Amino acid sequence: MSTPFGLDLGNNNSVLAVARNRGIDIVVNEVSNRSTPSLVGFGPRNRYLGESGKTKQTSNVKNTVENLKRIIGLNFRDPEFDIENNFFTSKLVELKNGKVGAEVKFGGKTHTFSATQLTAMLIDKVKHTVQQETKSTITDVCLAVPVWYSEEQRYNIADAARIAGLNPLRIVNDVTAAAVSYGVFKNDLPGPEEKPRIVGLVDIGHSTYTCSILDFRKGELKVLGTAYDKHFGGRDFDRAITEHFADEFKAKYKIDIRQNPKAYNRILNAAEKLKKVLSANTNAPFSVESVMDDIDVSSQLTREELEELVKPLLERVTDPISKALSQAKLTVNGVDFVEIIGGTTRIPVLKRSISDAFGKPLSSTLNQDEAVAKGAAFICAIHSPTLRVRPFKFIDLDPYSVSYIWDKQAEDEDHLEVFPANSPYPSTKLITLYRTGDFRMEARYTDPSKLPKGTPVTIAKWNFTGVNVPEGQDSVPVKVKLRCDPSGLHIIESAYTLEEITVQEPVPLPEDAPEDAEPVFKEVTKTVKKDTLGMTVETFGLNPVELNNLIEKENELTNQDKLVAETEDRKNALEEYIYTLRAKLDDEYSDFASDAEKKKLKNALATTEDWLYDDGEDSTKAKYVAKYEELASLGNVIRGRYLAKEEEKRQALRANQETSKMSDIAEKLAAQRKAQAGSGDDGENTDENMDLD
Template sequence: MSVVGIDVGFQNCYIAVARSGGIETIANEYSDRCTPACVSLASKNRMIGNAAKSQIITNFKNTVHGFKKFHGRAFDDPFVQAEKPKLPYSLHKLDNGNTGIKVRYLEEDKVFTCEQITGMLLTKLKETSENALKKPVVDCVISVPSFFTDAERRSVFDASQIAGLNCLRLITDTTAVALAYGIYKQDLPTPEERPRNVVFVDMGHSSFQVAITAFNKGKLKVLSTAFDPYLGGRNFDEALVDYFCEEFKSKYKLNVRDNPRAVLRLHQECEKLKKLMSANSSDLPLNIECFMNDIDVSSRMNRGHFEEMCAQYLMRVEMPLKVALEQSKLSRDDIYAVEIVGGATRIPAIKERIAKFFGKDVSTTLNADEAVARGCALQCAILSPACKVREFSITDVVPFPITLRWKSPTEDGLGECEVFTKMHAAPFSKVITFHKKEPFDLEAFYSNPQELPYPDHRIGCYSVQNVVPQPDGDSSKVKVKVRVNVHGIFSVSGASLIEKQKGDGDDMQIDSEPMVQNEGRGEEQNKMQVDPEGPSQQDQQSEENSSSSKEAAAGDKQDPAAGGSKPKVKVKSIELPIVVSNVRQLDSEVLTGFVEYERQMIIQDKLVKELNDAKNAVEEYVYDLRDKLCGMYEKYVTQDDSGRLSLMLEDTENWLYEDGEDQPKQVYEEKLDALRRLGQPIYDRHREHEDRPRAFEELGKKLQLYMKFVESYKQKDERFLHLSAEEMSSVEKCVSENMGWMNSRMNAQSKLAPTQDPVVKVADVIVKIQELENVCNPVINKPKPSLEEAPEASDQSAEAHNGPAAAEGKAEAKGNQQTKSGKEMEVD
C-alpha cells in the first residue's frame, strides 16, 4: 500500500512518500522535485506540470494557473472579480453560480470547474507518485491553507475524488509543518511537564499563515492560528511588475498591459529578479530581449529600492503574528523557537520583521519548500495500516466559530447556539439535545462573517425528519450529533429520537450529564464526546452506540432520593433521517460525471502520447540511420544501396514536416517498418561482424578443451579409466565434426565482402556450442563408480590390526584422494 503526501500549492506542488524507513520527496519525469500547478489544454490533449508551464507564453489563453483560490467561490465573489482582469485565460459563470474556467480543448470551447482543473493536476501528481513507487497510488493526505472554509475544503476533497484518490485527511499547511518538525524530536517534554511552544510561519506565493503549537512527547496541539490570505510572494512580484510597466511606458513608449504575453514574460523575469535580490544587495540588471514590438528592454533594481516599493506589504507581516500570540495566551518568553517555511520567507526584510517581533532569531531547520509535503506523508503513514510509525497524536483547531440555528414550521422564534468556538479543538463531535414534536431545520453558519476571507458565511441546512411527539403528547427528546471531522469539514452526522417506553419518570432524568438550557428549547451537553480517529462511518457509529448505551444505562439507573423504590425507566433510540441542502459541494451525479470525463481525458492523453511516440520513433530512426550510414555502417552497405536509402530517408524527413505532420498512429508505424526493411540488414551485418569473432573464439576454446580430454584418455590417464570406449568415441566424433564445421564456415565467411550477408550467424555458432556441450559434458563429468564391499572389509581388518592411529591416517589419505579426484573431474 502506498503512503503519499501532497502539497498542492498556488504556484508549485510537492510530493513526499514514505519508503525505506523514512520520508522522501520524489522527483518528476524532468528530475524536478517541484511540479508547477499548471494545466494547459490543447487541440488534442492536456499538458500538466512542467510541460504546461512551458506553454504559459505560447498558449496563454488555454493554460490555467493560479486557480487554487477559486475553490468553492462564486463567480460574483469580489476576490474572483478582482483576479479576473489579471488572468490571461477566461473565467465563466457556471449554472450553480460558481467560478468556471473557459478554455479551448479538442477544438471545442469547454468550461471546466475548479474541481476538475485541480483533479487534472492531482491526476498528474498521482502518476508521478506511481512512477516513483512502481505501484498504484490511492491513499494520500493533501494540504490546504488553514483559512480555507467549509466550502473550499469540500471543493478540494471533491477534486481528489475526481483524480481517483482516497484522501485520508485534508491537513492544514502549518499543522503538516508542525508534524514534520515534532515527530523526529527525541527531547520533547513529557506530558506532565510544560509543553514546548513553537511558532511556525509559512509565507508562500499567495498567502501568509502563522500557527503556534505546543509539543509534548508523542503529541502536538495547535494553540492558535492566524493568517493573511492575500499576502504572499506574488504581491512582491506584482509590485516589481507595476514599477517596470511604468518605467517601460515612459522609457520605451510601450503599453505593456495591453499585451498579455509581455505581462507574463515580465512576471517571470521579476520573480527571478526578486530571488536574486534576496541574496544580493547590489544593483541587479533586468534584460528582456524582443520584449514587445521587437524592442529589447533593460533596467536595474536593488534591494533597498525594492523594500521601499513593498513597504505596504511588509507592514502587514506583523499583524498575523500578533493575533496568533494573543489567541494562544502566551508571552514571547514562552516561545521556544520560531520556524519559518515557504518561498517568500527567504526575503530578508520578512525574516527581519519576524525575528524582531518575537525577539529571537528565526530558525530554518526545515526545508522551506518541502516541509508541508513531508508532514502530509507522515500523517498518511500514521493513518495507513501499511506503516509502523511511533504514536503521535495531532490536535488541530477550528479556525472560525460555527453557530447552529434552528426553527420548527410551527414555531415563531429562532434558537441558536455557537457549537464550535474559535480555536476549538478538532476533530471533535458534540451531541445537542432538543425537545420537539415535529420535524425541524438546523442552519449552520460561521458566527463572524467579517473575519472570513470568504463572502458567504453559510455552511448548510440540515432538516431532521420523522420527529413525532411522545405517546402521551409530550415533546420528544431528539439528540443531534454535530461534528468537525479530520478534514475540517462541518456536518450534522446523525440524529436520534429517544422514545420512553414507560412514562414513569421525567425525561430530564434520562441524561446523567448536567445540561445547560439554551434559547429555543435546545440543550447542549457540557460533557462532549471527542473523536480523535477521524470521520469514518464506523467511528461515528461506534460513538452513537456508545452514546445510546450511556443513555440506556442512565435511564435504568434508580433515583437515589427515592430510596431505590422508583421503577426503572426504559428508553428506545430511533435513528432519524437528515436531509442536507444548501451545502456548497458537488452533487453525487455531477461528481460521477466528472470522474468519468477525467477517465476519458486520461485515455485521450494516452492515445496522443502513443501517437507522438510513433511519430518520434520515425524521426529518430531517420536521423540515427543517416548518421551511421556515413559512419559505422559505411563498409557494410554498397554505394548504390546507400544512395537509395539516403534518398528514402530524405523523403521521409520532408514528409514528416509536411503531409506527415498529423497522421494516424498506423501510418507512422508503416513508415518505420518500410525504413527498417532496408536498414535492418545493414544493422544485422554490422552486428554479426562485431560479434562473430567472439562466438568462434568461444567455440574454439570448447573444442580445445574436449580434444585435450580425448588425448588424456588415449594416454591411459587413470582419472578416465572408468569411461567406456563407446562414450569416448562419441566425444571424439562430435569434436571432429564441429571442428570441420567451424573451419569450413570460417573459410567461407572470409571470402565474403562486408556488404554481403554472412554465411554463418552468431546464433548458428551458439547452437553448435550448445550441441557440443550436450554431447561431451555428460561423459566428461561422469563420476567414478563407488568402491566394492570386499575391499572395504579388508581395509577395516587392516585398521583393526594397525590400531586407531593407522586407521585415522588412512581415512584422511582417502579423503584427500577423493577431494583431489573431484577437483580434477571438474573439466567444464
Template sequence: MSVVGFDVGFLNCYVAVARAGGIETVANEYSDRCTPACVSFGPRNRSIGAAAKSQVVTNCKNTVQGFKRFHGRAFSDPYIQRLKSSLVYDLAQMPSGTTGIKVMYMEEEKVFSIEQVTAMLLTKMKETAEHALKKPVADCVVSVPCYYTDAERRSVVDAAQIAGLNCLRLMNETTAVALAYGIYKQDLPAPEEKPRIVVFVDIGHSGYQTSVCAFNKGKLKVLATACDPELGGKDFDEMLVRHFCEEFGKKYKLDVKTKPRALVRLYQECEKLKKLMSANSSDLPLNIECFMNDIDVSGKLNRVQFEEMCADVLGRVEAPLHNLMEQASEYQLKKEDIYAVEIVGGASRIPSVKERIGRFFGKELSTTLNADEAVARGCALQCAILSPAFKVREFSITDAVAYPISLKWNSAAEEGLSDCEVFPKNHAAPFSKVLTFYRREPFSLEAYYNTPKELPYPDPTIGQFVIQKVVPQASGESSKVKVKVRVNIHGIFSVSSASLVEVQKTEEGEEPMDTEQQATPEEEGNMQTDQDETKAQGDGQKETEEEEEKTPPENEEMETSPEESKAEKKSDQPPQAKKPKVKTKVLELPVENSPQWQLAIDMLNLFVENEGNMIMQDKLEKERNDAKNYVEEYVYDMRDKLHGRLEKFVSEADRDILSLQLEDTENWLYEDGEDQPKQQYIDKLAELKKLGQPIQERYMESEERPRAFDDMGKQIQMYMKVVEAYKTKEEQYDHLDQEEINKVDKMVNEAMIWLNSKMNQQSKLSLTVEPAVRVRAIQDKTKELYSSCNPIVTKPKPKVELPKENKAGEQNGPVNGQEKAPAEGTEKGTGDSTGNPPSTESTEPRPDMDLD
C-alpha cells in the same frame, strides 16, 4: 499500500512518499522535486506541470495557474470579480453558480470546474508518486491552507475523488509543518510536563499563515492560528511588475498591460529578479529580448529600492503575528514562553520579511525545516500514521477550528430564530458534540460562521441540515431528539447523525429491556473519527433515565453536551429509591445534508468519467507522438550510419535507394505526415526497416561473429586436450569409459570440420551480402558440443569406501545431524499439544519508518 503526501501550492506542488527508510520528496520526470501548479490545454491533449509551465507564454489563453484560490467560490463572489481582470485566461460561471475556467481544448470551447482542474494536477502528482513507488497510489493526505472554509475544503476533497484518490485527511499546511518539525524531536517534554511552545510562520506565494503549537512527547496540539490569505510572494512580484510597466512606458513608450504574452514574460522575469535580490544587495539587471514590437527592454533595481517600493506590503507582515499572540494570551502565553519561531514557504527567504518577523518575536528565526518541502513531508507523515502499512512512532495531532461555528433554527418558544455557538474559535478538532432538541415534527438547522468579518469568504453559510421523520411521543408530548454534530478530520462540519428517544413506562419492578445500555463512555478528549454513533445513542439513553421525572417543556429547547463528559453525570448520581422504571427506544432519524456549494453526486460522477477519458486521450496522444518520434529518430540515425559504420555492409545501389527513401520520409514528416494517426507512423517505420534492418543485422553479425567462432574454437581445443590426456593414461582421467571418450573424440572432430568449413565460406563472402553462417547458429553448435561432452569429461572419480570396524551410530548415538529433525518435531509438537499453534509470523512484518 501507498503512503503519500501532496502539497498542492498556489505556484508549485511537492510529492512526498514514505518508504522503509523514512520520508522522501520525489522528483518528477524532469528530475525536479518541484512541479509547477499549472495545466495547459491543447488541440489534442493536456500538458500538466513543467510541460504546461513552458506554454505559459506561447499558449497563455489556455494555460491556467493560480486556480487554488477559486475553490468553493461562486462566480458572483466579489473576490472572483476583482481578480478576473488580472487573469490572462477566462473565467466563466458553472451551471451550479460556482466558478469555472474557460479554455479551448480538443479544438472546442470548454468550461472546466475548479475541482476538475485541481484533479488534473493531482492526477499528475499521483503519476509522479506511482513512478517513484513502482505501485498504484490511492491513499493520500492533501494539504490545504488553514484559512480554508467548509466549502473550499469540500471542493478539494471532491477534486481528490475525481483524480481517483482516497484522501485520508485534508491537513492544514501549518499543522503539517508542525508535525514534520515535532515527530523527529527526541527531547520534547514528557506529557505531564509544561509543553514546548513553537510558532510556525508559512509565507507562500499567495498566502500567509501562522500558528502557535504546544509539543509534548508523542503529542502536538495547535493552540491558535492567524493568517492573511492575500499576502504572499505574488504581492512582491506585483510591485515589481507595476514598477517596470511604468518604467518601460516612459522609457520605450510601451503599454505592457495591453499584451498578455508580454505581461506573462515580465512576471516571469520579475520573479527571477526578486529571488536574486534576496541573495544580493547590489544593482541587478532585468533584460528581455524582443519584449514588444521587436523592442529589447532593460532595467535595473537593487534590494534597498525594492524594500522601499514594497513598504506597504511589508507593513502587513506583523498584523497576523499580533492576532496570533492575542489568541495565545488566552492560554497565558507570552513571547518569552516561545521556544522557537520556525519559518517556511518561498517568500520567507526575503530578507526584509525575515527581519520583521524576527524583530516582532525578539529572537533569531529557526530554519531547520526545508522551506519548500516541509508541508509535503508533514502530509506524508500523517498518511503513514493513518495507514496500517507502516509502523510509526506514536504521535497524536489535535488541530484547531479556524472560525467559530454556530447553529440557528426556528424556535416556537422565542417566536423566531434561535442560535447557539457549537464550536468556538480554536476548538479542538476533529470533535463531535450531541445536541438535544424537543420537537414534535421534522426541523432544520442552519450552520454558519458567526464572525463574517474575520472570514476571507463572502458567505458565512455552511449549509442546511434537515432532521426528518420526527414524531411526537405517544402521550402527545414533544420527543427528545439527539443530534450529533461534528467537525471531521478534514475540518468539515456536518450533522453526522440524529436519533429520537422514545419513552415507554413499565410497571414497578418490571425489568425493562436495556438494549442501548451497553455503550461505553467516551474517552477524555474525544479525538476520534466518526465511529462513535452507538456511543451517542447509549449516552442519550442515560440522559433519558436521569430526566424521566422531569416533564419536558411544551416549548422547544436545546441542550448541548460534549460527548466525552456525559458518562460522569450518571456515575455522580446517588442511589435512588425504587420507582417506576422507564424503557427507552432509540430510533435513528434520516438527516438531509445540503452544504453550501456542494458538488452534486451526478456531477461528481460525470467529472470522474471525464477525467478518465482525458487521461486516455493524453495517453493516446503520447503514443502517437512517440510513434512519430521513432520515425524521425530512425531517419536521422540511419542517414548518419549509412555513411559511417554501416558503409561497408551496404552496396552502392542499396545505399542510394535507402538514402532516397529516408529523404522522402523526412519531407513527408514535415508536410503531410505532420499530423497523422499512430498507425501511419508505425507503417512508415516498418517500411524503412524493411531495407535498413538487413544492413544493421549484417553489421551486428560481423561484430559478434569473430567472438562466437573464438568461443567455439576454445571449446574444441579443451575437449581435444582431455582426449589426448586420456590416451596418455593420465591419472586424472583414467576412470573415464573408453566408449564415451571415443564419442567425445568423434564429436570434437565433426565440430572442427564444421567450424573450419564455415570460416572458409565466410572469408570468401563480401560484407554486403548475407553471411554464410549466423552468430546464433555458431552459439547453438557450441552449446550442443558442451552439453554432449561436458558431462563425460567432468565425470567424478568413484569414492573408495574403507571397511568399518564398528557402527558409530549404534554406540555413540545418532550421527550426521539425525538428532536435529526429531528435536524440531518435538518443538512443533509442544505448540500443538497445548492447543495453540507455535508462535510464527503468518504475515509480513510492517516496515519500520526510520524517523531518527
C-alpha cells in the same frame, strides 16, 4: 498496498511527499525537480500539466491557468475576485452556479472549466508522478490547504481529489501540517508533565502569510492561535518589481508591457528570479531579450530599492503575529522559538521584520519548502492500516463559530451555538431535541460579519425521517450526534429517537441481612435508544451524478493526453529511424546490401521522410507505427545480415581468445614442471660441495 501520499498544493509550486522506507520522502517529478509548477495549460491537441505547462507558459499565456488554489470555491461576484483577476493571464468567467471558471482554447475549440476541474487535472498529474516514482498504488491522500479555506473550499478541494481518482483521507491546514512535521521529528520536546514548548510558526508562501502559535509536548501538538493575511506573499513582491520596471521601460524604451500579456509575463518571471538573487546579493542586473517589438531591455535593482518598493507590504508584517498571540492569550515573551517556512521568508528585510515583531532571533530547522508536504504525508500514514507510525496527537482550531438550527417544534429553542470560535477540533457534541415528527436541521456560521466577504453562511442541510411519536405523547426525544471532523467539516454523524422504559433493578441488601434473605427489586425508568432516523444531507460537495461525470471527463482527457504523447513518441521514433538507417546504409550496412536493395530502401526512406514533413506532420499513432514497420521490414533484412556477420566475428574472436588462453595455460604448466625439475638437481650439487668442504 497504497502508499500514503501528502500533497502541499501550493499556489506557485506543489510539493509531493510519501511515507515509505521507515521515513518521509519527497518525490521528484519527471525532470527531477523536488516541486512541480501548479498550473494547467491547454494546447491544440493536449493539455500541458505541471512542468510542461510552465515551459510553454510564455508562448501559451492566454491558455495557461495558474493560481488554482485562489479561485477554487470563489464567487465571480465576490469583491475578492477583482484582486485575484489581476494575477491571471487566462480569461476568468462566471459559471452557471456563480463560481469562477476559466475559458481557454483547447483542441481548436473554446472550453470552460471550473476551478475544481482545473485543480483535479493538476492533482491527477502529480498522482501519476508519485505512482511512477514509487512504483506503487496511490489511492489515499492528505491535502494541505490554507487556514482561511472555508467549508465550501474544503469540500471543493476534496471533490478535486476524487475526480483525480484519489480518496481524500484528510484536509489539513498547511501550517498545522508543518507543525506536525516539527513535532514528529524533533527529539528534544518536553514530556507530558513538563512545561510545553511554545513555538511561533510563520509561513509566507507565494500568496498567503500565516502565523500560528503552537504548544508542543512529546507526541502532542495543540494550536493555540492562528491568524493570516490572505493577500501577502511572494507574488506581491514579484508584481511590485514588475510594475517598477514597467514604468521604467515605458519611459526608457517607449514600450508598454502592460498592453502585451506575453511581455508582462516574461518580465514577471524575470522579476521572480531577480527577487531570489537580491535575497543573497545587495544588487543585481536585470535584462530580458526581445520583450516586445524586438526590443531588448536591461536595468538593475538594489536590495534597498526593492525594500522601498515593498514598504507598504512590510508595514503589514506585524498584524498576523499580533492577532495570533492575542488569540493564544500570550505575549511575545511567552514564545520560546520562532520557526519560519515558505520561500518568501528568505527575503532578508522580511526576516528582519518578523524577528523584530517577535523580539527574538528566527529558526529555520524545518525545510522551508518541504515541511508542509512531509507533515501531510505523515498525517496520511497515521490513517493507513498497513503502516505503523510514531503516535502523535494534534488538535487544530476552528476560526469561526458554527451553530445548528432546526425546525421550531413545541416550545424548545430553534438554534444552538455548538462549536464556538477558536474551539478545538476534531470534536463531537451530543444534543437532545424534542420532535413532533420528521424535521430539518442546518449548520450555519454564527456571525456572518466575521467571515471573508462572499462566504456562504449556510454550511449544510439535513432532512431526518422516521420520527414516530407514541400515542398519548406530544413529542419524542431525539439524540443528535454533531461533529467537527478532522478535516474541519461540520457534519451530523447520526440521529436516533429515545424512549423511556421501566426495568426492575435489585436493591442492595443491608450488611446484616441473613444469607437466605429474599432479593428486593425496585422499578427504575431508563432512557434508551429506540429508532435510528433516516438522514439525507445537502453539502457543498458534488452529488454522485456530477462527480461521476467529471471523473469520466478527466479520464477521457488523461487518455487523450496519453495518446498524444504516444503518438509524438512514435513520430520521433520514425524520424530517428529514417536518419539512423540512411547513415548506416552508407557505413556499417554498406557491404550487406546489394545496390538494388540500397536503392529501394533509400527511395522508401526519402518517400517516408517527405510524407513525414508534409501529410504526416499531424497524423495518427497507427500511421506512424505502420510507416515504421514498413521501413523496418526492409531494413531488418540488411540489419540481420550485419548482426549475423558481427556475431560470426565475435564467435571467431572468442574462439581465438580461448585458444590463446589454453596455449598460455599450457606454456605456464610446462614452465612450472621445468622449474621444479631444475630445482631438484641444484640441491644435490650443493650438498656434494658442502661435503667436500
